[in-house]
Amino acid sequence: MTEQAPETTKKTNIIVMMVDDLGYSDLGCYGGEINTPNIDALGYDGLRFTQMYNGARCCPSRAALLTGLHPHQAGIGQLSADLGVRSYQGYLREDCVTIAEVMKTAGYRTGISGKWHVSGSWDNRNRDSWVIGDKKHPMPKQRGFDRSFSLLNAADSFWNPKSLILEDVLIDVESGDFHMTDAIGDHAVNQIEESVEMNMPFFQYVAFNAPHWPLHAWEDDIAKYEGKYMAGYDAIRTSRHEQQKGLGVVDDKWDISPRDTDAPDWDDVQNKEYEDIRMATYCAMIEQVDRTVGRIVDSLKKAGEFDNTVIMFLSDNGGCAELFQEDSDWPDPSMWETHPTLDGEKIRTGNIPELRPGPDTTFQSVELPWANVSDAPFRLFKRWIHEGGISTPFIVHWPDGIENKSDILNNPMHIIDIAATCYEIAGAQYPKEHHDTEIQPLEGESFLPALKGKELKRETPITIEHEGNRGIRIGDWKLVAEWDKPWEMYNISDDRTEQNDLIDGEKDRAKSFEKQYYEWAERAEVLPWPVDPNVIAKRLTGDHAHITQHRAPLSGVMK
Structure with a gap:
């Protein structure tokens, strides 16, 4: 018998907040030193889960979250480029439904503010020829x-x-005061307020694109952190690990x-000063997200909806180790250099030490060593299925519904479980058909009983694949491999940092x-990687072509 949401005179509102490229240890309530008081308050007064797994990469995680299916079943087994087969077509398939489509059938008003990234590829160099809203977009x-x-x-x-x-119409920014994180907050608050005024329960998806590169933040926020990372990578990782053990979000024995x-x-x-300022800018982006979360919480309290609202907060993958090539001689101009700033200034793309990150004239990334810090105490990063790539902070706050507040739960869960949980809370029925199309069965499992x-x-089992990196978790055991390497096996209960490969025994x-x-x-519908070398080679001339991955090239087969 399934657990039912509590009976109330009004249905429970649901907000799902997803951030982009945030590592497991970045938040204060998960061991980080970054100033995140608003998110921490949700964690300390709600539930913090320590073993929620995402989809290892941006749009696969978004597709899984939105549909409750594995990314390949939703059409986005890799990235947003179309690789010629339906499980890797790069946009949502017609034989799946989104949370928004299902929640509407239960009387909910639905809103999205933030990153969509499940509708194919968009190259800024070809903006004038974009087709918005056709079958592939x-x-x-x-x-x-709504x-x-x-x-x-x-x-x-x-x-x-x-x-x-x-409202699905391409627009331009017209104000020098615009910042995407602030704008996401503005629109999220407006959408929530409209639902409250209409006296309708709401499902609100708040999809931050921070702290994903580029490193763009307000200078006042950057200045708060400048100089704080001169101690270096190991010192910050060690400090975070000690804090994590004290908080109970990692086990002392790991x-x-x-x-x-x-x-x-x-x-x-x-150039330690450049490393410091890059991390300072990354932290500033996270603090800005936290302020925005605080604004959304304040709007709920003002409307009297805070206690009756479930807030879920997570990241789409682990910290990002991607490196921008510096001043390379690309055959085409960078898609981010094509359009100048609002003031008409040229944008320089690349991790160039003489350029201070933050302003609109730069386009830089935080890079591997700091991503290794973000993912502490785990191994590897975004794209990989080792714990550093798929482990996310996961916070659930619900004053009216959570039984044991201020608790830390170690239940293994997967991002596909979020949709199933939302449906059970809302009393929504998952359909067999939608728009005369047979819909795939829901893959996720509700975690409402844990709440x-x-x-x-x-x-x-919890099973994840991305670009040939692959893994399966059953109970305390995990089988995992990098795309071109043999299987490894770990007892996660004893060794979640994956230091002792037990496969031989x-x-x-x-x-x-x-x-x-x-x-x-x-x-x-997972296929051996690469799906088709010719298609992959074509993809590399466009989306992300100029980003160097520190490990596996896009070749090889799934072992």
């Missing part, structure tokens, strides 16, 4: 959202984004993973897990 209002303020692209300028839509092999010793870093203080044990268990993984992969 579905917009939020076509997929169930109100829409969204960013189409994987990444864009925070000061002057060129892939911005309002040793911190060694500094990543691609991260230099701090003593060998030539009500009941025992929660996921019935099916667990051959039978590993064989059983591998069999279940491939059965899932076939059912979820």
